[in-house]
Amino acid sequence: MDRRQHGSTRRVHRVACLAGDGPGPELMAEASRALRKVARMHGFAVDDVHAPIGSEALTRSGHPFPPATRSAVLEAEAVLVADAAEPALDGVAAQLDLRGRIAHVLCRRSDFVLLSPLDADAESWTVKRAFGFARRRRGRLISVDHDGHWASVVDEEGTRHDTVAVEHLSLADTVRALTFDPGRLDVVVTAGVVAAAFEELAAGDAGDDRLVAVAQLAENGPSVFAPAQPESADDAGHGVADPSSMLLAASLLLREGLGEEHAADTLSAALGNARRRTGVRRTLAATTRDFGDAVVSLLPASHRNAEFVPEYIPETAA
Numbered sequence: 001m002d003r004r005q006h007g008s009t010r011r012v013h014r015v016a017c018l019a020g021d022g023p024g025p026e027l028m029a030e031a032s033r034a035l036r037k038v039a040r041m042h043g044f045a046v047d048d049v050h051a052p053i054g055s056e057a058l059t060r061s062g063h064p065f066p067p068a069t070r071s072a073v074l075e076a077e078a079v080l081v082a083d084a085a086e087p088a089l090d091g092v093a094a095q096l097d098l099r100g101r102i103a104h105v106l107c108r109r110s111d112f113v114l115l116s117p118l119d120a121d122a123e124s125w126t127v128k129r130a131f132g133f134a135r136r137r138r139g140r141l142i143s144v145d146h147d148g149h150w151a152s153v154v155d156e157e158g159t160r161h162d163t164v165a166v167e168h169l170s171l172a173d174t175v176r177a178l179t180f181d182p183g184r185l186d187v188v189v190t191a192g193v194v195a196a197a198f199e200e201l202a203a204g205d206a207g208d209d210r211l212v213a214v215a216q217l218a219e220n221g222p223s224v225f226a227p228a229q230p231e232s233a234d235d236a237g238h239g240v241a242d243p244s245s246m247l248l249a250a251s252l253l254l255r256e257g258l259g260e261e262h263a264a265d266t267l268s269a270a271l272g273n274a275r276r277r278t279g280v281r282r283t284l285a286a287t288t289r290d291f292g293d294a295v296v297s298l299l300p301a302s303h304r305n306a307e308f309v310p311e312y313i314p315e316t317a318a
Contacts, residue, residue, distance in 0.1 A: 011044035013258045016076035016222070018053040018069070018089075023241035023288075024082030027227070030243040030292035031080060031250040034267060037296050038254070041303060042263040049076065054088045064088035070095075076222045078257025080249065084214055084226035097218045100126035101195060103228060104252050105182070105202045106211040106272065112185035113137075114202060116195035118216065123150070123191070125219060127157045130189035134164045136261070137186055142167050144174045144190035144198070154189065178202050182210075203228060209275075213249035215256060225253040239287045247271050247295060262304065269302035270295050 019028035032048045039046045051069040058064045065088040073079050073092050099122040103114040117126040134141040143154040145168050158166045177184055178201040204210040212228035227245030255264035274294040
């Protein structure tokens, strides 16, 4: 949807923001703030519509997914949620044209994406989307072959993409790469039967310092974006929840939900720069807001054409 603000030539994208309860509101606040800032830098606007869901909505209206929230989701270009496992989302998922799942994994010195179909009917669609990802990234696609049928689907699509190098890996070789050599990965496409296990491996452990954001991608209508794992409810209300994965989800939303690739690159780069600059976030950036401030302050310098962004005027914190 390419709406325009009255009297302005700026594109306006509508995003439904579903924070829920627990640490969700704190995380969503930082994601919304970053989205608005990076949008302004890149010449468009984000109309972020915040709607209640789950126990928050149940308390307000007696229903975990009230009609107003349903309307906000169905009228949006993309949906950002703080907890992808929120049960109330099941009520609207059937009304969305969701086909595939993507996990974007940000490592210390590299990043890669995992794609898988949500059901067997979406295999060809997901493989085609994976080749599109590979063309826009580094031109490498790894297919994890669990059977001959899957390999044939990938090879057939590969005949249409001369610029993408395809490599077929076994389950064992993929596990080794995910665990020990993520730098060799670019785009990995696999059937849904092993996708969940691969996502868990891709996230690594605490020592790997990896971030993961996920999305359920739609062919038509809004896709749904979220951090891979929600922050602990114990952090709610204390302002210490780590917003890193939520910000990565916002970057993924910009790229795959709104088609704003340059803005997605800027936000992802600022996130990576902030994490490298602060080291262990909880030591050097004590609060959720502190880290959000660090990312927002690095947005101008993280712009690909940082020397040529005179139209960006720093705003006071929202």
